[in-house]
Structures are given as C-alpha cells and as structure tokens.
Amino acid sequence: MSNSTTDRESRVSRTAAMGLMLLLAVYFLLPVYFLVVAATKPQGDLAATNGLAFSHFNLFDNLHTLFTRSGGVFGRWALNTVLYAVLGAAVGTLISALCGYALAKFTFRGREFLFSVILGGVLVPTTALALPLFLLFSATGLVNTYLAVFLPSIVSPFGVYLARIFANASVPQELIESARLDGAGEFRTFFSVAFRLMTPALVTIFLFQFVAIWNNFFLPMVMLQKESLFPITLGLYEWNGQTARSPLLQESIITGSLVSILPVIVVFILLQRFWRTGLAAGSLK
Numbered sequence: 408m409s410n411s412t413t414d415r416e417s418r419v420s421r422t423a424a425m426g427l428m429l430l431l432a433v434y435f436l437l438p439v440y441f442l443v444v445a446a447t448k449p450q451g452d453l454a455a456t457n458g459l460a461f462s463h464f465n466l467f468d469n470l471h472t473l474f475t476r477s478g479g480v481f482g483r484w485a486l487n488t489v490l491y492a493v494l495g496a497a498v499g500t501l502i503s504a505l506c507g508y509a510l511a512k513f514t515f516r517g518r519e520f521l522f523s524v525i526l527g528g529v530l531v532p533t534t535a536l537a538l539p540l541f542l543l544f545s546a547t548g549l550v551n552t553y554l555a556v557f558l559p560s561i562v563s564p565f566g567v568y569l570a571r572i573f574a575n576a577s578v579p580q581e582l583i584e585s586a587r588l589d590g591a592g593e594f595r596t597f598f599s600v601a602f603r604l605m606t607p608a609l610v611t612i613f614l615f616q617f618v619a620i621w622n623n624f625f626l627p628m629v630m631l632q633k634e635s636l637f638p639i640t641l642g643l644y645e646w647n648g649q650t651a652r653s654p655l656l657q658e659s660i661i662t663g664s665l666v667s668i669l670p671v672i673v674v675f676i677l678l679q680r681f682w683r684t685g686l687a688a689g690s691l692k
Contacts, residue, residue: 439668440459441458441459442661442664442665442668443665444458444459444460444461445458445661446466446469446658446661446662446664446665447461447462447464447465447466447469448461448462448463448465448658449462449463449465449468449469449658450654450655450657450658452465453657453658453661466662469658469659469662470662470666472658472659472662473659473662473663473666476656476659480634480635480642481639481642481659481663483635484637484638484639484641484642485639485666485667487553487636487637487638487639488621488638488639488640488667489670490553490557491553491556491557491560491620491621491623491638492617492620492621493617494557495556495557495560495561495616495620496560496613496616496617496620497613498561499560499561499562499563499566499612499616500566500609500612500613500616502561502562502563502566503563503566503567503569503570503612504570504602504605504609504612505597506525506567506570506571507566507567507568507569507570507571507572507573507574508570508571508574508578508597508601508605510522510525510567510571510574511570511571511572511574511575511578512574512578512580512583512601522568522571525564525567525568526564526568527564528564529564529565529568531564533625533626534625536559537625537626537629538629540559540626540629540630541629541630544558544630550630551630551631551632551633551636552636553636555630555631556623556626556627556630556631556636556638559626560616560619560620560623560626563612563615563616565615566612566615566616569608569611569612570605570608570609570612572608573605573607573608574601574605574608577604577605577608578600578601578604578605582600582604583596583600583601586599586600610678613678614674614675614678614679617671617674618671618675621638621667621670621671622640622671623638623640624640624641624644627640627641628641628644639663639666639667640667642663643660643663643664643667646659646660646663647660
C-alpha cells in the first residue's frame with residue numbers, strides 16, 4: 408500500500424514538474440516565436456494581422472531590405488558586433504584563466520584580499536561603471552574608437568572567480584610540480600597542463616563573455632558616436648528612434664533583431680556540445 412502511494416506521489420510530482428517546465432518553456436520561447444513570425448511578414452501585415460499568426464511570407468525581401476538599407480550599414484554593425492564579441496570573449500577568457508590559475512596555484516601576500524576585491528567586482532553592475540569608464544577613456548582620447556568598447560569587455564571578475572574555483576578543483580598540484588621538475592616554465596606549464604584541464608570552465612567563461620558582449624548596449628551608447636562603429640544593439644536602437652518619421656523601419660528592426668539572436672543560439676549550441684564533451688573526457692581521465 409505504501410509503495411503504491413509513493414509511486415502515485417512520484418507520478419504526480421513528475422507531472423507537476425513537467426507541467427511547470429512546459430509553461431516556463433512557452434513563456435521564454437513565445438517572444439522568439441513572435442519575432443520569427445513578424446520577421447516573415449511584409450510591413451503592411453504587422454498591424455493588420457494577428458501577431459502570432461503567419462501571413463504572406465516575405466522574409467527574403469525583408470532580409471534584402473535590411474542589408475541594403477542606408478548603404479548596407481547593418482552589415483557593418485554585424486561585423487562590429489562579431490569583432491567585439493568573439494575577440495573580446497577570447498581575450499577575456501584567456502585573461503580570466505591566467506588570473507584564476509595564478510590565484511589558485513600561487514601563494515603570495517595579499518592573495519585572499521585580492522580575491523575578495525575581485526568578488527566585490529562581481530557585485531558591481533556594469534552600468535554603474537559606464538560613466539567612470541567614459542571619463543577615463545575621454546582623458547586618454549579613446550572615446551569613439553573600437554578600443555572604447557573592446558577594452559572594458561575583456562575584464563570579467565566572474566570569469567576570474569570561476570577560473571580560480573575550477574583550477575583548484577581540476578588541476579592537481581602534483582602535475583604542476585612534475586612539469587616544473589621536467590624543466591617547464593610557468594607559462595608552458597599553464598598552457599600544456601592546466602589549460603587543457605580547465606577547458607570546460609574556459610568554455611563556460613567564453614559563453615558568458617560572448618553573450619554579455621553581444622547583448623551589450625549601454626557601454627557602446629556611452630562610448631560611441633560614429634554610426635560605423637555601432638554594434639547591432641545600438642544600431643537597432645538608433646533605427647527605432649527614427650520610426651516616428653520613417654515607419655518602414657519597423658520591419659527592418661524586427662528582422663534585424665531576429666538576425667542578431669541567431670549567432671548567439673548557434674554559438675551556444677556548438678559550445679554546449681563541446682562543454683559536455685570536455686566534461687565527459689575529464690570524468691574518464
């Protein structure tokens with residue numbers, strides 16, 4: 408009797424959990440679905456048809472209009488975003504890995520205090536740093552350049568924190584000592600031993616950095632005035648401010664929003680697979 412009651416409660420719990428997950432999935436995917444539907448419609452159907460129902464399929468014409476509008480400036484924004492996100496995430500991940508490894512494996516005076524300061528940096532919102540960064544970059548003449556967005560993007564306190572935690576857990580001190588006995592320097596030891604063992608954590612750091620930089624809006628808005636330097640987020644925001652006098656921009660904004668999320672989805676899926684592979688390989692070793 409007790410077993411049947413337990414099984415029934417277990418089925419009820421699983422059903423409730425699956426129902427909740429389904430509702431959450433619908434909640435989070437509904438805006439994406441709306442974006443896909445709206446991007447396939449001609450301009451006239453945006454307000455004249457149901458927002459969640461397809462009408463005339465006009466996606467390819469919308470894409471052509473998007474990439475040819477204003478001399479093809481959207482393509483330039485896309486290239487800028489790729490440059491900021493991919494290069495910034497890669498350099499930021501390397502810096503986080505080096506700092507986290509040093510904090511985990513080297514003993515020096517003030518190490519814990521320094522780590523506490525880094526943890527404090529995790530709690531500081533990035534928007535609160537935009538104005539001080541603007542003043543600093545303005546004094547050095549870097550405002551309205553690629554470096555004004557790139558340099559702040561390569562600093563990640565959370566990445567350093569995660570790298571230190573993972574280096575402590577996954578890089579045995581014995582392997583480091585063995586590499587040193589074989590005559591390897593510190594950088595060679597890091598790249599030949601620690602870097603490989605830390606790969607799953609580094610992929611995670613890269614994902615966080617990539618998504619944060621790709622979606623970054625406030626920092627470019629503060630730092631940049633040249634339209635040719637804009638990322639996609641700032642460019643679409645500028646177009647959105649012009650819809651009152653140019654309503655035809657609405658369809659390009661919606662289509663551009665759809666295009667802007669596709670690389671994030673693709674990168675996340677690809678790196679998630681790699682992340683799982685790295686975790687499996689680490690467990691086997």
